[in-house]
Amino acid sequence: MRKIEQLEMAGITKLFHGVPANKDINLSIRSGEILGLLGENGAGKTTLMNILYGLYQPDAGQVLINGKPVRISSPQESKMHGIGMVHQHFMLIESHSAMENICLGYDAAPLVFPKAKLKRQIIEFSRKFNFDVDLDKPIWQLSAGEQQRVEIIKALFNGADLLILDEPTSVLTPQEIKELFVILNKMKDEGHLIILISHKLDEIMELCDRVTVLQKGAIVGDAETKDVDKKILARMMIGRDVIFNIEREEIPSSDRVLSVDKVVVTSDKGIPVVSNISFDLYRNEIFGIAGVSGNGQKELVEAITGLRKIESGSIVLDDQEISNLSPRAIYDKGISHVPEERIKFGIAPGLFLYENAILKQHHLKKFASRLSLAYNTVKDHTRGLIESFQVHAPGISIPTKNLSGGNIQKLILGREIDDNPPVLVASHPTYGLDVGATEYLRKQLLKRRKEGGAVLLVSEDLEEIFELCDRVAVIFKGEFMGVLKADDPKLCDIGLMMAGSLRI
Ligand SMILES: Nc1ncnc2c1ncn2[C@@H]1O[C@H](COP(=O)(O)OP(=O)(O)OP(=O)(O)O)[C@@H](O)[C@H]1O
Ligand SMILES: [Mg+2]
Structure with a gap:
């Protein structure tokens, strides 16, 4: 029996240090529907989905399942209600194998853990997707694409009614994306509910029935995908036209x-x-x-x-x-380097923005003043970087981990490219x-x-x-x-x- 026929988020508001990341959001999805969630970097998409997954509590508003208000105060509770999530930044345990990570949170385990049987099932399951992953390798040895496959298999294997996918295809190949979409369409036909966050407008157009657009924490548009096109969506999102093919x-x-x-x-x-x-x-x-x-x-x-x-x-x-x-x-x-797992290797998450902005350059003369950093120079440099790379941040003296995923990426890219490395x-x-940021970055690479x-x-x-x-x-x-x-x-x-x- 499906637990969720219809899910609603009603009047959801979430503040971080008094600043709203979600403002009075109303959203609804029903069984057999795929809803796209679109918005610029920092618009509030991940925050909203983290509320649904029980990672954050809203400051106002409520979640209703089949018309009844429910409390989701932890991911366990969210799972109990039939909600699963593939996270934007991988949440896998590094020293555990892919197999162990997939099994974590597997509810149906009896007294003795049926390892061999589960492994067989997982292998069969990933074959169905054409997802090739070495299940015995520890996560830290896997590439970003492989980790993404593990995250997806994990969420699907644990069988949720409502599946939230936060940028699930960012490092998958076109072939893998195709396979994933076949599965998602099948799930939709079976009556699952799916929410997809993606910056790839082609994917949204191809897969979703409906799309909701967020801007600065508020909903600015809602449309059936059959009534819009990529250009309209881009305009709704960032308020201007985007060039899709750069010369x-x-x-x-x-x-x-x-x-x-x-x-x-x-x-x-x-x-x-x-x-x-x-x-x-x-x-x-x-x-x-x-x-x-x-x-x-x-x-x-x-x-x-x-x-x-x-x-x-x-x-x-x-x-x-x-x-x-x-x-x-x-x-x-x-030689400058933008690593594939930027959050893990590109920044120190707890350090301030201005510290991460010079992470590999702190020893350079221009940022040093005798025994300490030349803080004013560093801060001025950071402000410049943030402006030219359009990093949306409330300030430069805040922990970098508080930025949205895309804005962290922009900060790292800015740091690596700004110096004009050979x-x-x-x-x-x-x-x-x-x-918008993709267009900007591609232009920067062509400029280099x-x-x-x-x-x-x-x-x-x-x-x-x-x-x-x-x-x-x-x-x-x-x-x-x-x-x-x-x-x-x-x-x-x-x-x-x-x-x-x-x-x-
Ligand atoms: N834990 C936190 N503490 C403080 N601020 C936060 C926290 N999490 C998110 N924010 C802020 O909330 C806003 C929305 O962030 P969110 O991660 O939801 O954006 P997003 O739409 O998912 O963006 P992206 O496309 O870049 O992933 C941002 O301004 C971000 O800085
Ligand atoms: Mg996000």
Whole structure:
């Protein structure tokens, strides 16, 4: 028996330190419906869903299930009511295996935990999705895409009536997104209720029946998707038009800046995960690495940025060998890095905004004054960064973790790009950004390219790869299946290359 036929949020208001994150929100969803929740970074989407999931208590308003008010004071209570959630930032336990994480919160466990049986069921379940995850690996060894798959399997396996998905597809491949959508549509047909938060308007248009748009904590629009299009939605969200296809001007290629030669890197388990990869990166170039996450791109990026040792081969920056130098030394030589798991590796969540704004630069002369930081300079710098990268924050002396997901991303991107690094290594740089911020960031990357910078772009978003890159490498099981110019017609077979069935 389905517990939820209809769910309503009525007059929900949530304040943080007196500032409203949600203002008098009224929202309703019924069985067999998929509702999209849209809004700029910081609009209040995650806060609203965290209320439904029992992580926050509203200051006013109530939740009604089948017309009756209910109390949801913890995630356990929320689960009891039949609500499940895939979180924007992964909430997995690092040292536990993927399997253990999926089983956490599994209610039907009898006295002795049926590990083997559950494992079989989970394997079967993930096969149904075509989600490939090594269930025995601890979470800390998994790439962001793999962790996202684990989060989704976990939420679905625990079988909720109402499923909340907070940006579930940010690091999935197009193929995986397709599979997920098949499942979600099936759930909808079975009478489930689904709320999807996404910045990808195509996804909202494809999957949702209805969409609700938030702006600065309040609802500014509500529409059936059949009555609107992407442009209208973007305008509702950010109050202006957005360019969906940015022009990339032709620039002749220039000097080589980075040379990666026959690099071999092993995983945390000592198994080779990057085998003999070679490529050159030139000034005025954006070089893309496309592939399903978990095929070695994480380890390759870590090797280039000094976070992981290489077993053999060489990495040369401007004629200097840099392989196996410390991350700090590599950064100082001119390689900036936007890591894929930005919240985990890109910031110290408890530190203030102005501290995170100079996280890797605090030792530089411009921010130091004798024995301490030059606080006024640092704060001025932070204010500049926030303004140019449009980070919405109530102030710079607040813990960074209090910003919305997308705004944390913008702060890190600003920090890494603002200094005009000769080489920028960026993994999924626009993941989590709203359409306006994505447009801005892509323009920034093209600006770096024009000014002589080189960008190594790791992404699973093919649209992004094609829009920005001059050349594209496709990685599969630690090897390049081919390196092609972005306008090469052979790239129409990129899907086959990503799956490892075609080498060019
Ligand atoms: N724990 C908290 N303490 C203080 N302020 C918070 C907290 N959580 C969220 N906020 C603030 O509430 C507002 C809404 O944030 P929320 O995370 O809900 O946005 P969002 O719509 O999910 O954005 P994004 O697309 O970037 O994920 C933001 O201004 C944010 O700074
Ligand atoms: Mg959010």
